[in-house]
Amino acid sequence: MKRKAVLFLVIFVLAALCFWIFNPARSTDVAVIKPVYAPAVQAVYATGTVEAVRMVPISPKVAARLMSLEVDEGDHVIKGQLMAKLEDADLQQNVTEAQAQLDLAQKALERAQKLSRSGAISKEAFDQSQASYKTAEAALERSKAELSYLQLYAPEDGTVIRRDGEIGELASPITTANAGTPVFWINGGDQIRIETEVDEEDISLVKTGQVVVIAADAYPGQVFHGAVQSITPKGDPVARSYRVRVSVSEDSPLLVGMTAETNIITQEKDKALMVPATAVKEGHVLKISSGKAENAAVKTGIKTPDTIEILEGATESDAIAQNYDATLLNKGNLHPKGIEWNPDANKVK
Secondary structure, X not given: OHHHHHHHHHHHHHHHHHHHHXXXXXXXXEEEEOOEEEEEEEEEEEEEEEEEOOEEEEOOOOOEEEEEEOOOOOOEEOOOOEEEEEOOHHHHHHHHHHHHHHHHHHHHHHHHHHHHHOOOOOHHHHHHHHHHHHHHHHHHHHHHHHHHOOEEEOOOOEEEEEEOOOOOOEEOOOOOOOOOOOOEEEEXXXXXXXXXXXXXXXXXXXXXXXXXXXXXXXXXXXOEEEEEEEEOOOOEOOOOEEEEXXXXXXXXXXXXXXXXXXXXXXXXXXXXXXXXXXXXXXOEEEEEEOOEEEEEEOEEEEEOOOEXXXXXXXXXXXXXXXXXXHHHHHOOOEEEEEOOOOOOOOOOO
């Protein structure tokens, strides 16, 4: 008798549990939100490096040792400004000797001119004296030119962004046969830009002229602005990305070589109907009404990491599941629980 009572109790508990689990009348709480109108910004994120628009190498035309450095990294130079001097003792001697040869040739020419006027020498002898003078003159000019190669001048206005030469080191010219090492690098015109790599899946959204929001670890809390300058027509098949260059204002404090985070603004609206990104799946949202879920098709617009714009298919009065869950379509007696949310659509990440 006692065993029958225990068995009956077990059966009763199991039946009650099954009824509770499978009872269609049991309600299910669902977190719902209402679409909200808010400003929306869609941006393509990419990291990049600040670079000089034009890097100008400064190196001698002949190999020689550095004797003095007149400028250093960070200095602003103007066109024609002396930047460095190289050892020139030998070439100075060449100039002195060439000047002496020219003086001698000039005296010989003057004598030949007097003798030619009196008919004392032939025309051929006079022409020879004249040719010797011109040869000596050209030799002096050549020696002076070679001497000038040992003084490095700024070819244009700019800022010295790198110096690789040290006093006493041998500076070599850059030729096709000899790579050499420039003594200085100048940021020609002091213009900088940012070179970024944009994923191929986002490149179709990027256009020249679009506004770019820039941040750098070197300047925490500060935001700079630029614009898309150019987009390379050929992508990198390995990295699956495209090079995008961003122009930067001339008064930007960013320095060549810095890492920068860029957000290319591809779309912007002052008023857009937004829902959480988690509420949308494959172009559908779940509208909760009368205890049931409706799988409603929607047309989407601007997308941010956290929110999505609804263009068609939902209104601000609809109760939409905060998280799309297809299992809700098979359930009844859904109990919507309103969730307050504030779409931070203005935040560019």
